[in-house]
Amino acid sequence: TPKKSIKEGKAEICLTTEKVFYNPVQEFNRDLSIAVLSVFTDDYKTEKLAKAELKKKSKNIGQEEFISEDCNNSEIEITILEALSATGLRSIRYAKEVPNITKIVANDFSIQAVETIKANVVHNQVEKLIETNHDDACMLMYKHKHPTKRFSAIDLDPYGCPSIFLDAAVQSVSDGGLLLVTATDMAVLAGNSPETCYCKYGAVSLKTKCCHEMALRILLQCIEQHANRYSRYIVPLLSISADFYIRVFVKIYSGAIHCKKTTSKLSMVYHCVGCDHITLQPLGGFKPNPSEKNPDQMKAYLPAAPTVGEYCVHCNQRHHLGGPIWSAPIHDEAFVSRVLMHVQGHPELFGTAKRIEGVLSMVREELHSVPLYYTLDKMFGRVHLETMPMMVMRSAIMNAGYKVSYSHASKMSIKTTAPAQLIWDIVRTW
Numbered sequence: 153t154p155k156k157s158i159k160e161g162k163a164e165i166c167l168t169t170e171k172v173f174y175n176p177v178q179e180f181n182r183d184l185s186i187a188v189l190s191v192f193t194d195d196y197k198t199e200k201l202a203k204a205e206l207k208k209k210s211k212n213i214g215q216e217e218f219i220s221e222d223c224n225n226s227e228i229e230i231t232i233l234e235a236l237s238a239t240g241l242r243s244i245r246y247a248k249e250v251p252n253i254t255k256i257v258a259n260d261f262s263i264q265a266v267e268t269i270k271a272n273v274v275h276n277q278v279e280k281l282i283e284t285n286h287d288d289a290c291m292l293m294y295k296h297k298h299p300t301k302r303f304s305a306i307d308l309d310p311y312g313c314p315s316i317f318l319d320a321a322v323q324s325v326s327d328g329g330l331l332l333v334t335a336t337d338m339a340v341l342a343g344n345s346p347e348t349c350y351c352k353y354g355a356v357s358l359k360t361k362c363c364h365e366m367a368l369r370i371l372l373q374c375i376e377q378h379a380n381r382y383s384r385y386i387v388p389l390l391s392i393s394a395d396f397y398i399r400v401f402v403k404i405y406s407g408a409i410h411c412k413k414t415t416s417k418l419s420m421v422y423h424c425v426g427c428d429h430i431t432l433q434p435l436g437g438f439k440p441n442p443s444e445k446n447p448d449q450m451k452a453y454l455p456a457a458p459t460v461g462e463y464c465v466h467c468n469q470r471h472h473l474g475g476p477i478w479s480a481p482i483h484d485e486a487f488v489s490r491v492l493m494h495v496q497g498h499p500e501l502f503g504t505a506k507r508i509e510g511v512l513s514m515v516r517e518e519l520h521s522v523p524l525y526y527t528l529d530k531m532f533g534r535v536h537l538e539t540m541p542m543m544v545m546r547s548a549i550m551n552a553g554y555k556v557s558y559s560h561a562s563k564m565s566i567k568t569t570a571p572a573q574l575i576w577d578i579v580r581t582w
């Protein structure tokens with residue numbers, strides 16, 4: 153007899169042992185993933201069909217050959233791997249709630265988990281869509297790294313740090329496919345253990361006011377580094393900090409030329425121990441393209457000159473050095489709008505619809521070209537003043553002609569295009 157029966161979305165799962173992991177708090181994570189995958193699978197199908205059509209035209213081949221080469225029974229295959237599945241709840245929800253999927257592999261290396269997944273798959277009558285697999289996640293992904301065997305999407309939802317799975321994952325997602333990654337080791341990512349962060353993610357974390365966004369950017373650079381080894385690169389669609397974890401949704405593409413642009417998407421982080429100010433130092437640009445006519449583009453190609461010194465220009469205190477972090481945009485605004493519209497159009501499908509709407513509305517408003525943020529309370533705390541109301545600060549920045557937004561990662565956050573000097577001037581006038 154089942155010990156516990158759990159309903160979430162359209163799935164109902166039974167838990168017969170406590171040895172298999174289930175966390176109700178992650179409903180938001182699962183709901184959001186379903187919304188993202190619903191929009192992604194739609195795009196993916198359209199893109200693949202268009203690509204196949206183009207190929208067909210360019211090769212001028214017959215319909216029969218076209219179908220056997222690119223499609224299965226004239227349909228595009230959309231396959232998903234949940235590499236660390238536990239109860240199978242997430243996979244079952246994907247099977248029942250995400251359109252267009254042709255196959256899901258629900259994998260776990262724990263035999264109790266696999267038994268639980270199998271029973272839950274039968275209980276939910278999704279045997280046709282879900283294949284259960286008992287293997288080490290990396291071993292399974294390595295078996296799928298050949299371009300004809302790759303998955304359209306891979307979901308990594310481990311305990312703690314996901315980095316040990318990234319080498320296999322970045323090779324086993326198809327071109328234009330989606331990688332969904334959770335990290336729950338927030339203490340490491342948020343600067344409590346910068347050395348451990350370097351060992352796990354290849355970047356030094358910092359204890360700063362904007363540590364949650366910095367955590368997202370450390371994870372993104374880590375995925376990019378892994379992808380670059382195989383001439384692949386990432387395009388972030390959505391990056392979320394929530395509760396005790398972070399979750400990123402990135403597309404993976406192949407292209408050695410694009411990988412050369414990676415250094416211009418990464419920066420070292422100089423954090424002042426005195427005034428908490430952060431300055432980014434881009435790792436560089438990529439080689440000037442002599443045929444480039446557009447002067448702005450030309451500028452973007454030039455390697456960045458070192459500009460940040462040992463001491464902070466605002467208070468003359470020392471810098472701590474962190475990073476590298478991903479300093480390019482962490483969301484795709486158009487994609488986020490479509491996910492938001494999807495959730496607003498079907499709120500009955502998501503137990504956490506209101507929260508998703510709130511978070512995605514904030515994400516959409518974020519200044520995408522401005523990495524990291526100030527936090528109002530910490531800034532005023534530094535100068536031992538009572539905190540200015542957020543509206544006053546935001547109005548002052550806007551009146552000076554600069555843009556300002558919140559970050560979804562912190563209630564007290566201020567993202568702005570204004571120079572630091574202006575922000576400190578506003579603080580001084582308070």
Ligand code: SAM
Nearest residue numbers: 173236237238242260261262288289309310311
């Ligand atoms: N995705 C699940 C959900 O939404 O409910 C939760 C997954 S749980 C946090 C992590 C799972 O990964 C555990 O069931 C554990 O047995 C499994 N796991 C850990 N390391 C693994 C590995 N190397 N290969 C396969 N499974 C692994």
